[in-house]
Amino acid sequence: MAFLPPAWLVFLALLADLAMGDPAWLYARVWHPVVVIGKIIALGEAWLNRGGRLGRLISGGLLALVLILLAAALGWLIQTWARALAYGWLIELALASSLLAFNGLYRFIKPVERALLAGDLSAARAGVAHVVGRDPQRLDEAGVARAAIESLAENYSDGAVAPLFWYALAGLPGLLAYKTINTLDSMIGHRSQRYEAFGKLAARIDDAANWLPARLTGLLFALSARLVLAARLGKSLAIIRRDAGKHRSINAGWPESAMAAALGIKLAGPRDYGDYQIEDPWIGDGCGHARGQDLTRAFRVYWTATALIALLCLVFAGYSATI
Secondary structure (H helix, E strand, O other): OOOOOHHHHHHHHHHHHHHHOOOHHHHOOOOOHHHHHHHHHHHHHHHHOOOOHHHHHHHHHHHHHHHHHHHHHHHHHHHHHHHHOOOOHHHHHHHHHHOOOHHHHHHHHHHHHHHHHOOOHHHHHHHHOOOOOOOHHHOOHHHHHHHHHHHHHHHHHHHHHHHHHHHHHHHHHHHHHHHHHHHHHHHHOOOOOOOOOOOHHHHHHHHHHHHHHHHHHHHHHHHHHHHHOOOOHHHHHHHHHHHHHHOOOOOOHHHHHHHHHHHOOOEEEEEEOOOOEEEEEEEOOOOOOOOHHHHHHHHHHHHHHHHHHHHHHHHHHHHHOOO
16 A cells, blocks of 8 residues: 555554564664654753753753744654655655654563562562653662553553654644653653753643543543453542642643553652652551552553554544545
């Protein structure tokens, strides 16, 4: 097929990511697109993040806006070029699938589950160190399990659902712009002394870009828990309404409270980051003593939600072909 409708590209990009993820053999030889974005952000930050608070606020905001606009423009150029070529959709498909993280997130957190189920706390701590900022050596079994579940829920929203959402809504320009927004937030959107002013606009843009995907993810988790864990949908929705706003992030509370409701456990709460502690409220009902089996059940919700997304994309692609 020389031309593939955009809706089918969204569906196939999801399937390609699920099937292959990011091939290690390829990215051992070339930089991943997100690595390229990160290197550009690092160069800009090193050059511009200096002076007083107002200067940092302005320069950081300008850096964010310029990079986001350039990413959207680059996405438009690649998309226009690829869709003008015979079988150019394969180029777009390869780039789009590399910017989704359904497969990658699973592969990052799966070793934590294996280690917890095997009773190997040391290996579980080593695994969770790759996905959370808190000091893993201060975490007991329950702390490691909660950290992995929280990371699975939050990153499913901003690493998988949100990029697919923006790709479906605005093609490659939307997808590349979103990945730039998300990478900016990851690198400079912190509340530390170095980044609080410089990354403020980047953090606010990330909040806006993830606002709807986070809420959709919460609903997906609640529905998935009803299908595979027999969780009561009404109770899950009630917990989400009650607890999503307790999270310090305006978005992360939605997937995390939905996952807590699905598993019948508490998430978030006080956390130790080594140099400082965060005394956040608990999210969800039940107890905070999560186990490896709870992470296994979280993966069941994860894959059911992914199947629902794939089905929705397939239906949308089929419908688009009839109009």
